[in-house]
Amino acid sequence: MINFRSIKAIYIFEMSRTFRTLIQSLVSPILSTVLYFIVFGTAIGNNINFTNEIPYGAFIVPGLVILTISMQSVNNASFGIFFPKFLGTTYEILSAPISYVEIVIGYVGASATKSFCLGLLILMTSTFFVDLDIKFPILMLCMLLLSCVSFSLLGFIIGIVSDNFEQINFVPMIIITPLVFLGGSFYTIDVLPDFWQTITLFNPIFYLVSGFRYSFFGTGEVNIIISIFSISLFILLCIIIIWRIFKTGYKIKT
Amino acid sequence: MQTIIEIKNLRKIYKDNKVALDDVNLNIFKGEIIALLGPNGAGKTTLISNICGISSITSGDIKVNGFDVVDNYREARKCIGIVPQELSFEPFEKVINTVNFSRQLFGKKPDEKYIENLLKKLSLWDKKDQIIRSLSGGMKRRVLIAKALSHEPDVLFLDEPTAGVDVELRKDMWNTIKNLQNSGVTIILTTHYIEEAELMANRIAVINNGKILLIDKKDNLIDRMSKKTLIIHTNSKINKIDKALGKFKLRISKDKKNLEYDYSPNKKKTGITTLLNEIKKTGIELIDVQTKQSNLEQIFVEILKND
Numbered sequence: 001m002i003n004f005r006s007i008k009a010i011y012i013f014e015m016s017r018t019f020r021t022l023i024q025s026l027v028s029p030i031l032s033t034v035l036y037f038i039v040f041g042t043a044i045g046n047n048i049n050f051t052n053e054i055p056y057g058a059f060i061v062p063g064l065v066i067l068t069i070s071m072q073s074v075n076n077a078s079f080g081i082f083f084p085k086f087l088g089t090t091y092e093i094l095s096a097p098i099s100y101v102e103i104v105i106g107y108v109g110a111s112a113t114k115s116f117c118l119g120l121l122i123l124m125t126s127t128f129f130v131d132l133d134i135k136f137p138i139l140m141l142c143m144l145l146l147s148c149v150s151f152s153l154l155g156f157i158i159g160i161v162s163d164n165f166e167q168i169n170f171v172p173m174i175i176i177t178p179l180v181f182l183g184g185s186f187y188t189i190d191v192l193p194d195f196w197q198t199i200t201l202f203n204p205i206f207y208l209v210s211g212f213r214y215s216f217f218g219t220g221e222v223n224i225i226i227s228i229f230s231i232s233l234f235i236l237l238c239i240i241i242i243w244r245i246f247k248t249g250y251k252i253k254t
Numbered sequence: 255m256q257t258i259i260e261i262k263n264l265r266k267i268y269k270d271n272k273v274a275l276d277d278v279n280l281n282i283f284k285g286e287i288i289a290l291l292g293p294n295g296a297g298k299t300t301l302i303s304n305i306c307g308i309s310s311i312t313s314g315d316i317k318v319n320g321f322d323v324v325d326n327y328r329e330a331r332k333c334i335g336i337v338p339q340e341l342s343f344e345p346f347e348k349v350i351n352t353v354n355f356s357r358q359l360f361g362k363k364p365d366e367k368y369i370e371n372l373l374k375k376l377s378l379w380d381k382k383d384q385i386i387r388s389l390s391g392g393m394k395r396r397v398l399i400a401k402a403l404s405h406e407p408d409v410l411f412l413d414e415p416t417a418g419v420d421v422e423l424r425k426d427m428w429n430t431i432k433n434l435q436n437s438g439v440t441i442i443l444t445t446h447y448i449e450e451a452e453l454m455a456n457r458i459a460v461i462n463n464g465k466i467l468l469i470d471k472k473d474n475l476i477d478r479m480s481k482k483t484l485i486i487h488t489n490s491k492i493n494k495i496d497k498a499l500g501k502f503k504l505r506i507s508k509d510k511k512n513l514e515y516d517y518s519p520n521k522k523k524t525g526i527t528t529l530l531n532e533i534k535k536t537g538i539e540l541i542d543v544q545t546k547q548s549n550l551e552q553i554f555v556e557i558l559k560n561d
Binding site: 005006008009010016020083084087095097098099 | 268303306307308309310327328329330331332334336338340342343344345346351355356358359360361362363401
């Protein structure tokens with residue numbers, strides 16, 4: 001039987017951390033997004049036109065949301081589990097009558113919730129700068145949720161395997177940010193040379209951005225089914241890694 | 255007596271092939287305070303970690319209240335509260351929040367009345383809204399105890415509860431532990447303070463190099479292992495022991511005024527009468543006689559020396 005009370009305890013404890021640091025949690029990512037809109041959407045964007053139908057300012061909205069929520073999901077989830085490791089409080093989680101699945105639901109659930117809310121706030125903020133007409137709102141919410149969950153799972157893995165704060169920051173800064181920037185967040189890949197187009201096809205974020213963009217405008221660079229399949233595959237891979245970590249006790253148990 | 259924790263053939267080998275626990279067998283009885291006594295690195299914390307699920311078991315079985323800690327971990331862990339050696343906290347959290355969190359993490363419904371009573375019992379009620387990092391070391395230790403007791407466990411593990419704590423606070427902590435025992439909680443205490451084990455425990459298990467060297471009731475242990483020394487104060491300076499007294503293996507004290515004789519109080523014939531008669535024959539004039547009993551510390555040192 002699932003121990004809902006324990007999941008709720010972890011979830012609420014993690015969410016309360018957000019409320020204690022509300023300014024850093026919300027204002028900072030929103031401010032960054034506003035700056036992107038001002039620079040790329042308005043200042044430079046008026047001179048760019050990738051698609052005839054979609055203004056550039058609106059075109060970059062899905063990419064900007066993915067850029068922020070991917071970073072925030074990874075940060076939230078990795079710090080969520082790394083902090084107890086750092087403080088030495090994991091003994092309490094490990095000695096509690098709670099399964100590994102429940103621990104993951106608690107931490108990843110809280111992290112994904114924070115990112116999901118942030119994603120919605122960024123969307124709301126974007127309406128101050130561009131006219132946004134979301135073609136498939138339900139699909140958009142589902143894609144946003146899947147993205148938050150997938151990056152939170154990745155963050156959870158990073159939090160467990162990291163031994164120090166440098167390692168925690170390494171993956172988001174060195175891997176995720178470049179992948180998001182090179183994954184078609186600010187352009188369509190057909191503007192790239194053939195070689196780089198082929199390389200981009202190996203970037204998982206490309207499928208995420210494409211699928212998310214499809215839910216906004218009804219058009220993406222790859223079929224929406226392929227996008228959903230890619231995200232699902234990524235989530236499945238993260239779940240298998242987490243299962244293996246808990247099974248072996250890697251970096252958690254001695 | 256009802257067994258609450260049953261450990262059979264427990265082995266724990268770390269990845270570097272270090273044997274931390276080597277075929278440990280131990281039964282812990284309901285309502286007792288048992289002290290796990292041993293030097294640093296003896297395996298005390300590893301044993302606790304194995305029981306509580308913090309580290310994995312290499313082989314063997316552990317049952318808590320009849321529940322296997324691996325196969326039936328949920329039921330087993332519900333019975334256990336643990337106070338770790340380190341003061342590990344979320345530093346910016348309020349006392350009341352962290353204690354409530356612990357209760358719900360263990361699947362218990364929120365219970366304001368119970369938590370209030372618990373915090374009052376541990377003299378923490380007036381600190382309930384303070385953030386943890388603002389508390390003193392002693393108060394932080396109490397918060398850890400409150401967290402461990404928040405889900406009403408039957409068994410409480412205290413891993414070096416008074417390590418680095420000043421004398422007054424240590425005594426205060428001992429009172430708290432005694433009160434917990436009186437309320438029906440079984441307590442497993444790890445310590446390397448002999449005085450603590452001697453004062454608190456009903457039974458003592460001596461552990462070294464991952465093995466339980468002996469386990470017995472505290473009084474039995476002292477009786478069984480203890481030696482007594484008869485100190486004979488004389489009126490004159492003794493430079494050499496008379497040949498007639500050679501068989502008694504006497505020692506001369508540093509000030510050369512006393513003779514010391516070791517004997518076992520549990521033997522029927524201690525040899526004291528014969529010794530005193532022989533001393534009388536040698537003409538040594540006695541002023542006083544005194545006996546001194548070895549304490550747990552000397553016994554402990556003796557056990558480890560023989561290991």
